[in-house]
Amino acid sequence: MSLNLKLEFSGGAELLVNKVKNHDITLPISSKLWTLRGLLDWIKDNLLAERPELFIQGGSVRPGILVLVNDADWELLGELEYELQDNDHIVFISTLHGG
Amino acid sequence: MPVQCAACGKKAILKRPKTADAMCRECFYWAFEEEIHKTIIDAKLFTPGDKVAIGASGGKDSTVLAYVMKALNDRYNYRLDLYLLSVDEGITGYRDDSLETVKRNRDQYCLPLKIVSYEDLYGWTMDAIVKEIGLKNNCTFCGVFRRQALDRGAMLTECNKIVTGHNADDIAETVIMNILRGDIARLRRCTAITTGQEGSLPRCKPFKYTYEKEIVMYAYFKKLDYFSTECIYSPNAYRGYARAFIKDVEKVRPSAIIDIIHSGESLSIKKDVKMPVQGTCTRCGYVSSQDVCKACLLLEGLNKGMPKLGIGKPHKVRKVRDIHGYV
Numbered sequence: 001m002s003l004n005l006k007l008e009f010s011g012g013a014e015l016l017v018n019k020v021k022n023h024d025i026t027l028p029i030s031s032k033l034w035t036l037r038g039l040l041d042w043i044k045d046n047l048l049a050e051r052p053e054l055f056i057q058g059g060s061v062r063p064g065i066l067v068l069v070n071d072a073d074w075e076l077l078g079e080l081e082y083e084l085q086d087n088d089h090i091v092f093i094s095t096l097h098g099g
Numbered sequence: 100m101p102v103q104c105a106a107c108g109k110k111a112i113l114k115r116p117k118t119a120d121a122m123c124r125e126c127f128y129w130a131f132e133e134e135i136h137k138t139i140i141d142a143k144l145f146t147p148g149d150k151v152a153i154g155a156s157g158g159k160d161s162t163v164l165a166y167v168m169k170a171l172n173d174r175y176n177y178r179l180d181l182y183l184l185s186v187d188e189g190i191t192g193y194r195d196d197s198l199e200t201v202k203r204n205r206d207q208y209c210l211p212l213k214i215v216s217y218e219d220l221y222g223w224t225m226d227a228i229v230k231e232i233g234l235k236n237n238c239t240f241c242g243v244f245r246r247q248a249l250d251r252g253a254m255l256t257e258c259n260k261i262v263t264g265h266n267a268d269d270i271a272e273t274v275i276m277n278i279l280r281g282d283i284a285r286l287r288r289c290t291a292i293t294t295g296q297e298g299s300l301p302r303c304k305p306f307k308y309t310y311e312k313e314i315v316m317y318a319y320f321k322k323l324d325y326f327s328t329e330c331i332y333s334p335n336a337y338r339g340y341a342r343a344f345i346k347d348v349e350k351v352r353p354s355a356i357i358d359i360i361h362s363g364e365s366l367s368i369k370k371d372v373k374m375p376v377q378g379t380c381t382r383c384g385y386v387s388s389q390d391v392c393k394a395c396l397l398l399e400g401l402n403k404g405m406p407k408l409g410i411g412k413p414h415k416v417r418k419v420r421d422i423h424g425y426v
Contacts, residue, residue, distance in 0.1 A: 011159070011315060012327045063346035066315060073316070075114040076102045076121055094327070095159075095268075095315045096342065 003027040003034055006089045007043075013065060013094040016055050017047045027084075036067070037080040039090070055092075064096040106130075112320070116310045116353040124320055131317055135305050136171050142292045144303045145260070147178035152258040154249050155183040155204065155212070157197035160264030162204060162325040163314050164306060168262065169208050182256050183208075186248045187216035188241055189224025193331050200326040207324065215252035217244055221398055229332055232406040237332050239410055240401075243393045247385055250299050261302045268311040268349075270304070271356045272341040274363040279341070283368060284375050284388075290363035299386050310356060 007023040014021045027034055027042065040061065044052050054062065060080055061067055067074040068091040069082060084090075102111045104123035111121035115130070122130065139145065153168060155161045165183060172179050185201045188194050198214065205212040218224045221244060229237050253261050270290060277286035288294055293303040306314065318325055348355040368374065379385065380392035387393070393409055400408030 010327070012329065015328075063350040064342070066312060066319075068319070071112060071320075072101075072110075073113040076111055091319075093315055093319060095311045096346070 002029055003084060003086055005084065008091045011093040011095060013092045018049050023047065034084040035080060036082045039084060066093045066095060113316050116312050131313055132167055132170060135167055135309060136175060138308055139305055144305060145177055145179055149260050150180040150258040151260045151262055152182045152184040152253040152256060154261060154263040155185050155201050157200035157326040159315055159318050159325045159327065160266055160306065162323050163318050164262065164264040165204055165208055165210065166323055181210050182258055183210050183212040184249060184252045185214045186245055187214050189217050189226050190331060191226055193328065197326040200324060203324055213252055213256045215248050220248055220251060223401055231401060234332060236410045240397055243397055247394050253300050259300065261300050262305055263302060264306055265304045266306040266309050266311050266314055267356050267360060268345055270307060271345050271359040272338060274359050275341045275344065276338065283372055287368055290360055
């Protein structure tokens, strides 16, 4: 058993993960449940190429980066405490880039 | 248990930063568009028959602006002639890509597109300017040239108004930057929804009260086609700090963005504060608080091989020009 997730980085956030927008990842099932907080740690260790502070700040995503879980604002879902489900689609959109 | 829409009870997809309401997709679209409509009506931004140039960079704000302007023009029969107007600064690998996005927007929204280039208007591309001046003051050139370029492009297409995609976050950032710089004249101007009536075309900001988060969410859910890469020449550190500050404050208290704009609007300037007098440039006729406008000065510097001529404070520039005997 493992947890499969689709991650998507856009709006400039993809520049922080080797300029690749879509990442299909598999998280090992551990004794604890996977939350978005745990996913951010995993992203930091496994995907962020350089300058992780441009993505993660104070244990959460940097203000100005929007997060959606299955096309819903993570602010409705408990943010860092949200428990990930198999096949969740997580989107990170940077608003910090020019318009 | 999914959170319900505050308006209709369906499954909510977003928490609005301005009101903290949870909303479903359809109610969010409606609220977002109606607020912009209300801004347009309350500030009387347009009159029927206006020819309006939408400053279009291919980025998120101007892409959403073009889409919403077209939708509202149709829904409420503003009777506006809408155009897309893009400025090609001549930055290889950046602007050429974003202009492709604007061309797709032209076809998707059926709006005519006019592109004006720095090369045609000034004889210099940004690539050429950077070769001359390096990466230190290049943004000064680009910013000053862009302001005039939008006006000139709008006049070429016989538009009588310009709209830009500046949003509430941008304006809050600018208020903070002008405070940090002590730039009283700009501090007073920067919260105005319409600027530039005397001598140049009126320029307005229908997104003045629209949060960046909502613009990006709207673009995401509507799957609008926009371009997001930072300019290759612009570290723009100063605005970057203001931007990070605004976002940090928004995280703690989302209304802060509107509150900062409100603070800017409410400032009144003491009578004894010296304000620059707006006149016109003796060379090109564009609005300027100096006898020669910044764009002409920068251009003179470039053309005479002294690219630093127009950089810095006017009184210092005057000194340099006196020494070198320029008129």
